[in-house]
Each structure stands twice: as structure tokens, then as C-alpha cells.
Amino acid sequence: MMEELFRMTYPVASADYVNAGKVSTDIKRRLKQLGVGGDVLRRVAVASYEVELNLVIHSLGGELCLTVFSDAVQLVSADVGPGIPDLDMAMREGYSTANEEARSLGFGAGMGLPNMKRNADEFDIKSELGTGTTITMRFNLPS
Amino acid sequence: MIGLLEKHILIEVIFLTIEDMVRVLSARVLRGGDKLDTPVYTACCSDLMSDVLAFVDEKTVLITGLTNPHVIRTSEMLDLKCLVFVRGKVPTEDILDSAEEQGLVVITTKMTAFSACGLLYDAGLRGVPVPLAWGTEDK
Numbered sequence: 706m707m708e709e710l711f712r713m714t715y716p717v718a719s720a721d722y723v724n725a726g727k728v729s730t731d732i733k734r735r736l737k738q739l740g741v742g743g744d745v746l747r748r749v750a751v752a753s754y755e756v757e758l759n760l761v762i763h764s765l766g767g768e769l770c771l772t773v774f775s776d777a778v779q780l781v782s783a784d785v786g787p788g789i790p791d792l793d794m795a796m797r798e799g800y801s802t803a804n805e806e807a808r809s810l811g812f813g814a815g816m817g818l819p820n821m822k823r824n825a826d827e828f829d830i831k832s833e834l835g836t837g838t839t840i841t842m843r844f845n846l847p848s
Numbered sequence: 849m850i851g852l853l854e855k856h857i858l859i860e861v862i863f864l865t866i867e868d869m870v871r872v873l874s875a876r877v878l879r880g881g882d883k884l885d886t887p888v889y890t891a892c893c894s895d896l897m898s899d900v901l902a903f904v905d906e907k908t909v910l911i912t913g914l915t916n917p918h919v920i921r922t923s924e925m926l927d928l929k930c931l932v933f934v935r936g937k938v939p940t941e942d943i944l945d946s947a948e949e950q951g952l953v954v955i956t957t958k959m960t961a962f963s964a965c966g967l968l969y970d971a972g973l974r975g976v977p978v979p980l981a982w983g984t985e986d987k
Binding site for chain 2: 723725726727729730733747750751753754755810811812813814815816817819820823
């Protein structure tokens with residue numbers, strides 16, 4: 706197991722559209738301070754923003770955990786529900802169950818989960834109805 | 849319009865400075881007036897931040913009519929260079945301040961998105977390269 710250099714967990718509130726994105730802004734700034742840059746920083750930032758917005762738009766609340774290892778950055782999003790009824794549909798581009806409020810802010814195009822998968826080097830999603838959804842993403846750091 | 853423009857050509861790639869864009873769009877600079885000499889090679893136009901996050905892979909210009917804080921946060925995640933608000937839209941001061949904090953140039957034009965894109969294309973800017981389709985199986 707590679708050495709853990711940094712870890713921080715951020716709570717993300719359901720339907721808090723005003724603050725949505727602030728966690729990702731902080732994550733990006735901290736990674737920059739830790740010397741992560743270029744393409745990896747950009748991919749982590751985009752995936753982090755997408756997953757944070759998903760927590761705000763779709764979940765009943767949850768948290769986003771950033772861990773920096775010597776060889777990778779890891780993002781884990783864990784919420785307390787409601788869970789995704791059909792994961793295959795949710796992973797499809799263009800499929801969205803976002804509400805009007807999210808759409809009026811420019812989101813809910815059904816690109817979030819596929820975009821996270823595209824940006825991460827490793828992507829895993831587990832969801833159980835009534836329990837919640839956990840998304841784990843790893844981004845390899847150049848050696 | 850083109851006669852007023854100074855076109856810059858570098859290894860057969862045309863680029864404009866943000867100052868050129870201001871001239872083409874008869875725009876007003878809201879923030880970042882000290883960075884108008886920044887070169888710009890491509891642009892994208894959307895009010896859908898989900899699509900901007902999904903399809904934009906380079907430090908480019910975003911032309912939009914959406915003025916909420918998420919436009920600025922999306923720009924920060926993607927390291928965009930410049931925001932162009934169309935239809936005369938001007939975000940609130942606190943939104944502009946957060947754009948300034950991250951070093952974004954922000955301009956506004958009374959033109960519609962369609963006209964702004966048309967004139968910038970005519971002046972030499974091109975759209976960001978977007979893969980025709982990418983599936984969830986590809987990376």
C-alpha cells in the first residue's frame with residue numbers, strides 16, 4: 706500500500722445549490738498546494754465537481770473524502786440515500802433524473818456519471834436502494 | 849469588422865487575443881483588464897454547464913448567457929481563460945469578484961450567442977475539438 710500523504714472529508718448537504726461546488730474548489734486548491742498539477746489536477750477537479758453536484762442534486766446528503774497517496778489521488782463519495790434504482794440507465798449519457806432547479810442552473814444533462822468515469826483512471830460505483838450510493842475514483846499520479 | 853482586426857498566425861494556427869475579441873464583439877471588460885493580451889485559440893458556447901464539463905478539454909473561452917456562480921466554478925475546474933456573457937448580461941458583483949480571484953477575464957456583449965459565435969468564427973476562432981462521441985466504455 707502506498708503512503709498516505711493527506712486526507713480530508715467534506716460534508717455535502719442535499720439541495721444546497723448555493724454552496725454546491727465549493728468543496729471541489731477547495732479540493733483543487735489543496736491539491737495544487739500539494740504539488741498536483743496539469744492533466745491530473747484538471748481531471749480530479751472535473752470529477753470532483755460532478756460528484757459533488759450529484760450529492761447536492763440527487764442525494765439525501767453525504768460526504769466527499771479526498772485522500773492523496775504518493776502514487777494516486779482518491780475521491781470517495783458516500784451518501785445516505787436514496788440509492789440509484791437502475792445503475793445501467795444512470796451510467797448512460799443523456800439520462801438524467803435531475804429536477805428543474807438543477808436544470809435551471811445548467812446541470813442535469815445526464816453527463817455526470819459518464820464524465821466521472823471518463824476522467825478517472827479507476828471508477829467504481831455501488832448503490833443500494835434505501836441505503837445509499839458510494840462512488841470511488843482513483844487518479845494515478847505521474848511517477 | 850475583419851479589417852479592424854490584427855490576426856496573429858503562429859505555425860499556421862490562427863489565434864486572437866482577448867482584446868481582439870473585445871473589439872469584434874463590441875464588448876465591455878468587466879474583470880481582468882490586465883490580461884487582454886492573452887492568446888485564445890478556441891471557444892465554446894453553452895448554457896449547459898454539464899456539457900461544458902463533459903466536452904471541454906482545454907483552456908478555452910466560454911460564451912454563455914448563464915450568469916450564476918456555477919459558471920465561475922465550472923470555469924475554475926476547467927482552467928478556462930475568459931468568460932463572454934451575451935445578450936448584455938452582467939453577473940452580480942460577488943460573482944465577478946470570485947472570477948477575478950481565480951484570474952478569469954470576464955467580458956459582456958449585447959450580441960446574442962449566435963451572432964457572437966458567428967463573428968468570432970469569422971475572425972478566425974474555432975470550436976474546441978470534441979470527439980464525435982465517447983462512450984462510457986472508453987477512456
